Amino acid sequence: MTILYSFRRCPYAMRARLSLVLSNKPVQLREIILKHKPEAMLQASPKGTVPVLIEKNGHVIDESLDIMKWALEGSVLLLSTTPEMHLLIKENDESFKKWLDKYKYADRYPEHSEVYYREQGEIFLEQLERRLTNSNMLFSDKYSFADLAILPFIRQFAFVDIRWFNQSRYQHVHHWLMTFIDSALFLSIMQKYPTWLESNQEISFPNNNINVTN
Ligand SMILES: N[C@@H](CCC(=O)N[C@@H](CS)C(=O)NCC(=O)O)C(=O)O
Structure with a gap:
Protein backbone atom coordinates (compact mmCIF):
# COMPACT_ATOMS: atom_id res chain seq x y z
CA MET A 1 0.00 0.00 0.00
CA LEU A 77 -7.17 18.68 -13.66
CA LEU A 78 -3.54 17.90 -14.38
CA LEU A 79 -3.88 17.90 -18.16
CA SER A 80 -5.35 21.39 -18.05
CA THR A 81 -2.48 22.80 -16.02
CA THR A 82 -0.81 25.72 -17.78
CA PRO A 83 2.60 27.43 -17.46
CA GLU A 84 0.76 30.44 -16.01
CA MET A 85 -0.58 28.28 -13.20
CA HIS A 86 2.90 27.01 -12.45
CA LEU A 87 4.20 30.57 -12.34
CA LEU A 88 1.52 31.55 -9.85
CA ILE A 89 2.29 28.51 -7.69
CA LYS A 90 5.99 29.36 -7.85
CA GLU A 91 5.23 32.86 -6.63
CA ASN A 92 3.16 31.37 -3.82
CA ASP A 93 5.87 28.93 -2.77
CA GLU A 94 8.83 31.23 -3.11
CA SER A 95 7.77 34.76 -2.38
CA PHE A 96 4.37 34.69 -0.65
CA LYS A 97 5.31 31.82 1.67
CA LYS A 98 8.31 33.76 2.93
CA TRP A 99 6.12 36.74 3.89
CA LEU A 100 3.47 34.45 5.32
CA ASP A 101 5.99 32.92 7.73
CA LYS A 102 7.24 36.34 8.81
CA TYR A 103 3.69 37.65 9.24
CA LYS A 104 2.71 34.57 11.24
CA TYR A 105 5.77 34.71 13.47
CA ALA A 106 6.36 38.48 13.37
CA ASP A 107 7.78 38.45 16.92
CA ARG A 108 10.67 36.32 15.64
CA TYR A 109 11.49 38.89 12.95
CA PRO A 110 11.58 42.18 14.87
CA GLU A 111 13.32 44.11 12.07
CA HIS A 112 9.85 44.92 10.68
CA SER A 113 6.32 45.06 12.04
CA GLU A 114 3.57 42.49 11.62
CA VAL A 115 1.69 44.97 9.44
CA TYR A 116 4.73 45.38 7.20
CA TYR A 117 4.94 41.61 6.66
CA ARG A 118 1.22 41.43 6.02
CA GLU A 119 1.49 44.18 3.41
CA GLN A 120 4.22 42.26 1.62
CA GLY A 121 1.92 39.22 1.53
CA GLU A 122 -0.92 41.39 0.27
CA ILE A 123 0.95 41.91 -3.00
CA PHE A 124 0.09 38.28 -3.80
CA LEU A 125 -3.46 38.61 -2.45
CA GLU A 126 -4.02 41.54 -4.81
CA GLN A 127 -3.02 39.39 -7.73
CA LEU A 128 -5.45 36.67 -6.65
CA GLU A 129 -8.18 39.25 -6.07
CA ARG A 130 -7.82 40.48 -9.66
CA ARG A 131 -8.13 36.94 -10.98
CA LEU A 132 -11.11 36.14 -8.79
CA THR A 133 -12.96 39.22 -9.99
CA ASN A 134 -13.24 37.52 -13.36
CA SER A 135 -14.09 33.97 -12.31
CA ASN A 136 -15.09 31.95 -9.26
CA MET A 137 -11.74 30.20 -9.10
CA LEU A 138 -8.29 31.39 -10.12
CA PHE A 139 -8.36 30.31 -13.75
CA SER A 140 -12.02 29.47 -14.46
CA ASP A 141 -15.14 28.69 -12.48
CA LYS A 142 -13.71 25.31 -11.47
CA TYR A 143 -10.90 24.26 -9.18
CA SER A 144 -7.61 24.12 -11.04
CA PHE A 145 -4.32 22.59 -9.97
CA ALA A 146 -3.30 26.11 -8.91
CA ASP A 147 -6.35 26.66 -6.66
CA LEU A 148 -5.62 23.42 -4.83
CA ALA A 149 -1.93 24.20 -4.50
CA ILE A 150 -2.43 27.76 -3.24
CA LEU A 151 -5.59 27.71 -1.10
CA PRO A 152 -3.99 26.08 1.99
CA PHE A 153 -1.47 28.92 2.18
CA ILE A 154 -4.10 31.64 1.86
CA ARG A 155 -5.99 29.94 4.65
CA GLN A 156 -2.95 30.24 6.89
CA PHE A 157 -2.49 33.87 5.96
CA ALA A 158 -6.16 34.65 6.66
CA PHE A 159 -6.12 33.03 10.08
CA VAL A 160 -3.13 34.94 11.37
CA ASP A 161 -5.67 37.73 11.97
CA ILE A 162 -9.07 36.62 10.76
CA ARG A 163 -10.76 39.83 11.90
CA TRP A 164 -8.47 41.84 9.66
CA PHE A 165 -9.01 39.41 6.79
CA ASN A 166 -12.81 39.45 7.16
CA GLN A 167 -12.96 43.19 6.69
CA SER A 168 -10.08 43.51 4.22
CA ARG A 169 -10.56 44.68 0.67
CA TYR A 170 -9.91 41.18 -0.69
CA GLN A 171 -13.55 40.23 -0.82
CA HIS A 172 -13.23 37.87 -3.77
CA VAL A 173 -10.31 36.10 -2.10
CA HIS A 174 -12.41 35.95 1.06
CA HIS A 175 -15.33 34.35 -0.74
CA TRP A 176 -13.05 31.91 -2.58
CA LEU A 177 -11.41 30.84 0.68
CA MET A 178 -14.64 30.53 2.67
CA THR A 179 -16.27 28.46 -0.08
CA PHE A 180 -13.28 26.14 0.09
CA ILE A 181 -13.26 25.92 3.88
CA ASP A 182 -16.97 25.07 3.88
CA SER A 183 -16.59 22.36 1.24
CA ALA A 184 -16.81 18.61 1.81
CA LEU A 185 -13.46 18.40 0.06
CA PHE A 186 -11.77 20.49 2.71
CA LEU A 187 -13.57 18.68 5.50
CA SER A 188 -12.35 15.38 4.11
CA ILE A 189 -8.69 16.37 4.37
CA MET A 190 -8.95 17.96 7.82
CA GLN A 191 -10.18 15.03 9.82
N1 LIG B 1 9.11 22.00 -0.66
C1 LIG B 1 8.49 21.10 0.30
C2 LIG B 1 8.22 21.87 1.57
C3 LIG B 1 7.54 21.06 2.64
C4 LIG B 1 7.67 21.70 4.03
O1 LIG B 1 8.45 22.63 4.21
N2 LIG B 1 6.90 21.19 5.01
C5 LIG B 1 7.07 21.67 6.36
C6 LIG B 1 5.81 21.59 7.19
S1 LIG B 1 4.54 22.65 6.59
C7 LIG B 1 8.07 20.77 7.06
O2 LIG B 1 7.98 19.57 6.99
N3 LIG B 1 9.03 21.37 7.78
C8 LIG B 1 10.01 20.63 8.50
C9 LIG B 1 10.00 20.93 9.97
O3 LIG B 1 9.25 21.82 10.39
O4 LIG B 1 10.73 20.26 10.69
C10 LIG B 1 7.22 20.53 -0.33
O5 LIG B 1 6.63 21.20 -1.19
O6 LIG B 1 6.83 19.41 0.00
Whole structure:
Protein backbone atom coordinates (compact mmCIF):
# COMPACT_ATOMS: atom_id res chain seq x y z
CA MET A 1 0.00 0.00 0.00
CA THR A 2 1.19 3.52 -0.73
CA ILE A 3 2.17 5.47 2.38
CA LEU A 4 1.74 9.18 3.01
CA TYR A 5 3.57 10.88 5.87
CA SER A 6 1.53 13.92 6.64
CA PHE A 7 0.94 16.65 9.17
CA ARG A 8 -2.63 17.87 9.38
CA ARG A 9 -2.01 21.62 9.49
CA CYS A 10 0.88 21.75 7.03
CA PRO A 11 -0.23 23.54 3.84
CA TYR A 12 2.09 21.44 1.70
CA ALA A 13 0.63 18.24 3.14
CA MET A 14 -2.85 19.70 2.68
CA ARG A 15 -2.35 20.20 -1.05
CA ALA A 16 -1.10 16.63 -1.32
CA ARG A 17 -4.14 15.28 0.56
CA LEU A 18 -6.48 17.39 -1.59
CA SER A 19 -5.14 15.81 -4.75
CA LEU A 20 -5.33 12.31 -3.25
CA VAL A 21 -8.98 12.82 -2.36
CA LEU A 22 -9.82 14.15 -5.81
CA SER A 23 -8.07 11.29 -7.54
CA ASN A 24 -9.41 8.84 -4.97
CA LYS A 25 -6.07 7.13 -4.73
CA PRO A 26 -6.00 5.35 -1.40
CA VAL A 27 -2.94 5.67 0.80
CA GLN A 28 -2.07 4.74 4.33
CA LEU A 29 -1.86 8.01 6.17
CA ARG A 30 0.80 8.40 8.82
CA GLU A 31 0.16 11.53 10.84
CA ILE A 32 3.42 12.76 12.31
CA ILE A 33 4.64 15.39 14.75
CA LEU A 34 7.25 17.66 13.21
CA LYS A 35 9.34 17.71 16.39
CA HIS A 36 9.54 13.91 16.49
CA LYS A 37 9.81 12.69 12.95
CA PRO A 38 9.63 8.94 12.61
CA GLU A 39 12.90 7.21 11.73
CA ALA A 40 11.18 5.36 8.87
CA MET A 41 10.23 8.68 7.28
CA LEU A 42 13.72 10.13 7.65
CA GLN A 43 15.22 7.02 6.13
CA ALA A 44 12.99 7.41 3.10
CA SER A 45 13.51 11.18 2.88
CA PRO A 46 16.41 12.55 4.93
CA LYS A 47 15.45 16.19 4.29
CA GLY A 48 12.74 15.72 6.86
CA THR A 49 9.80 17.64 5.42
CA VAL A 50 6.22 16.53 4.96
CA PRO A 51 4.50 15.42 2.85
CA VAL A 52 6.37 12.25 1.86
CA LEU A 53 4.76 9.63 -0.29
CA ILE A 54 6.21 6.15 -0.63
CA GLU A 55 4.87 4.07 -3.47
CA LYS A 56 4.32 0.34 -3.18
CA ASN A 57 7.56 -0.27 -5.09
CA GLY A 58 9.47 1.88 -2.58
CA HIS A 59 9.80 4.94 -4.82
CA VAL A 60 9.84 8.08 -2.69
CA ILE A 61 8.22 11.40 -3.65
CA ASP A 62 8.99 14.14 -1.15
CA GLU A 63 7.89 17.36 -2.82
CA SER A 64 4.23 18.30 -2.43
CA LEU A 65 3.78 19.43 -6.06
CA ASP A 66 5.23 16.13 -7.29
CA ILE A 67 2.81 14.25 -5.04
CA MET A 68 -0.04 16.26 -6.57
CA LYS A 69 1.17 15.36 -10.05
CA TRP A 70 1.51 11.72 -9.08
CA ALA A 71 -2.00 11.63 -7.63
CA LEU A 72 -3.61 13.48 -10.50
CA GLU A 73 -1.79 11.71 -13.31
CA GLY A 74 -4.02 11.40 -16.36
CA SER A 75 -6.78 13.58 -14.88
CA VAL A 76 -8.30 16.59 -16.61
CA LEU A 77 -7.17 18.68 -13.66
CA LEU A 78 -3.54 17.90 -14.38
CA LEU A 79 -3.88 17.90 -18.16
CA SER A 80 -5.35 21.39 -18.05
CA THR A 81 -2.48 22.80 -16.02
CA THR A 82 -0.81 25.72 -17.78
CA PRO A 83 2.60 27.43 -17.46
CA GLU A 84 0.76 30.44 -16.01
CA MET A 85 -0.58 28.28 -13.20
CA HIS A 86 2.90 27.01 -12.45
CA LEU A 87 4.20 30.57 -12.34
CA LEU A 88 1.52 31.55 -9.85
CA ILE A 89 2.29 28.51 -7.69
CA LYS A 90 5.99 29.36 -7.85
CA GLU A 91 5.23 32.86 -6.63
CA ASN A 92 3.16 31.37 -3.82
CA ASP A 93 5.87 28.93 -2.77
CA GLU A 94 8.83 31.23 -3.11
CA SER A 95 7.77 34.76 -2.38
CA PHE A 96 4.37 34.69 -0.65
CA LYS A 97 5.31 31.82 1.67
CA LYS A 98 8.31 33.76 2.93
CA TRP A 99 6.12 36.74 3.89
CA LEU A 100 3.47 34.45 5.32
CA ASP A 101 5.99 32.92 7.73
CA LYS A 102 7.24 36.34 8.81
CA TYR A 103 3.69 37.65 9.24
CA LYS A 104 2.71 34.57 11.24
CA TYR A 105 5.77 34.71 13.47
CA ALA A 106 6.36 38.48 13.37
CA ASP A 107 7.78 38.45 16.92
CA ARG A 108 10.67 36.32 15.64
CA TYR A 109 11.49 38.89 12.95
CA PRO A 110 11.58 42.18 14.87
CA GLU A 111 13.32 44.11 12.07
CA HIS A 112 9.85 44.92 10.68
CA SER A 113 6.32 45.06 12.04
CA GLU A 114 3.57 42.49 11.62
CA VAL A 115 1.69 44.97 9.44
CA TYR A 116 4.73 45.38 7.20
CA TYR A 117 4.94 41.61 6.66
CA ARG A 118 1.22 41.43 6.02
CA GLU A 119 1.49 44.18 3.41
CA GLN A 120 4.22 42.26 1.62
CA GLY A 121 1.92 39.22 1.53
CA GLU A 122 -0.92 41.39 0.27
CA ILE A 123 0.95 41.91 -3.00
CA PHE A 124 0.09 38.28 -3.80
CA LEU A 125 -3.46 38.61 -2.45
CA GLU A 126 -4.02 41.54 -4.81
CA GLN A 127 -3.02 39.39 -7.73
CA LEU A 128 -5.45 36.67 -6.65
CA GLU A 129 -8.18 39.25 -6.07
CA ARG A 130 -7.82 40.48 -9.66
CA ARG A 131 -8.13 36.94 -10.98
CA LEU A 132 -11.11 36.14 -8.79
CA THR A 133 -12.96 39.22 -9.99
CA ASN A 134 -13.24 37.52 -13.36
CA SER A 135 -14.09 33.97 -12.31
CA ASN A 136 -15.09 31.95 -9.26
CA MET A 137 -11.74 30.20 -9.10
CA LEU A 138 -8.29 31.39 -10.12
CA PHE A 139 -8.36 30.31 -13.75
CA SER A 140 -12.02 29.47 -14.46
CA ASP A 141 -15.14 28.69 -12.48
CA LYS A 142 -13.71 25.31 -11.47
CA TYR A 143 -10.90 24.26 -9.18
CA SER A 144 -7.61 24.12 -11.04
CA PHE A 145 -4.32 22.59 -9.97
CA ALA A 146 -3.30 26.11 -8.91
CA ASP A 147 -6.35 26.66 -6.66
CA LEU A 148 -5.62 23.42 -4.83
CA ALA A 149 -1.93 24.20 -4.50
CA ILE A 150 -2.43 27.76 -3.24
CA LEU A 151 -5.59 27.71 -1.10
CA PRO A 152 -3.99 26.08 1.99
CA PHE A 153 -1.47 28.92 2.18
CA ILE A 154 -4.10 31.64 1.86
CA ARG A 155 -5.99 29.94 4.65
CA GLN A 156 -2.95 30.24 6.89
CA PHE A 157 -2.49 33.87 5.96
CA ALA A 158 -6.16 34.65 6.66
CA PHE A 159 -6.12 33.03 10.08
CA VAL A 160 -3.13 34.94 11.37
CA ASP A 161 -5.67 37.73 11.97
CA ILE A 162 -9.07 36.62 10.76
CA ARG A 163 -10.76 39.83 11.90
CA TRP A 164 -8.47 41.84 9.66
CA PHE A 165 -9.01 39.41 6.79
CA ASN A 166 -12.81 39.45 7.16
CA GLN A 167 -12.96 43.19 6.69
CA SER A 168 -10.08 43.51 4.22
CA ARG A 169 -10.56 44.68 0.67
CA TYR A 170 -9.91 41.18 -0.69
CA GLN A 171 -13.55 40.23 -0.82
CA HIS A 172 -13.23 37.87 -3.77
CA VAL A 173 -10.31 36.10 -2.10
CA HIS A 174 -12.41 35.95 1.06
CA HIS A 175 -15.33 34.35 -0.74
CA TRP A 176 -13.05 31.91 -2.58
CA LEU A 177 -11.41 30.84 0.68
CA MET A 178 -14.64 30.53 2.67
CA THR A 179 -16.27 28.46 -0.08
CA PHE A 180 -13.28 26.14 0.09
CA ILE A 181 -13.26 25.92 3.88
CA ASP A 182 -16.97 25.07 3.88
CA SER A 183 -16.59 22.36 1.24
CA ALA A 184 -16.81 18.61 1.81
CA LEU A 185 -13.46 18.40 0.06
CA PHE A 186 -11.77 20.49 2.71
CA LEU A 187 -13.57 18.68 5.50
CA SER A 188 -12.35 15.38 4.11
CA ILE A 189 -8.69 16.37 4.37
CA MET A 190 -8.95 17.96 7.82
CA GLN A 191 -10.18 15.03 9.82
CA LYS A 192 -8.09 14.42 12.91
CA TYR A 193 -5.97 11.32 13.04
CA PRO A 194 -3.93 9.94 15.91
CA THR A 195 -0.18 10.30 15.58
CA TRP A 196 1.50 7.36 13.89
CA LEU A 197 3.76 5.74 16.41
CA GLU A 198 5.62 3.23 14.28
CA SER A 199 3.18 0.67 15.58
CA ASN A 200 1.07 -1.25 13.14
CA GLN A 201 -1.90 1.05 13.39
CA GLU A 202 -2.81 1.96 9.82
CA ILE A 203 -5.28 4.58 8.67
CA SER A 204 -6.79 4.55 5.22
CA PHE A 205 -7.08 7.88 3.46
CA PRO A 206 -9.27 9.18 1.91
CA ASN A 207 -11.97 8.15 4.29
CA ASN A 208 -14.75 7.14 1.96
CA ASN A 209 -17.48 7.94 4.45
CA ILE A 210 -17.25 11.52 3.33
CA ASN A 211 -18.83 12.27 0.01
CA VAL A 212 -16.82 14.82 -1.87
CA THR A 213 -18.46 16.68 -4.69
CA ASN A 214 -16.95 19.70 -6.27
N1 LIG B 1 9.11 22.00 -0.66
C1 LIG B 1 8.49 21.10 0.30
C2 LIG B 1 8.22 21.87 1.57
C3 LIG B 1 7.54 21.06 2.64
C4 LIG B 1 7.67 21.70 4.03
O1 LIG B 1 8.45 22.63 4.21
N2 LIG B 1 6.90 21.19 5.01
C5 LIG B 1 7.07 21.67 6.36
C6 LIG B 1 5.81 21.59 7.19
S1 LIG B 1 4.54 22.65 6.59
C7 LIG B 1 8.07 20.77 7.06
O2 LIG B 1 7.98 19.57 6.99
N3 LIG B 1 9.03 21.37 7.78
C8 LIG B 1 10.01 20.63 8.50
C9 LIG B 1 10.00 20.93 9.97
O3 LIG B 1 9.25 21.82 10.39
O4 LIG B 1 10.73 20.26 10.69
C10 LIG B 1 7.22 20.53 -0.33
O5 LIG B 1 6.63 21.20 -1.19
O6 LIG B 1 6.83 19.41 0.00
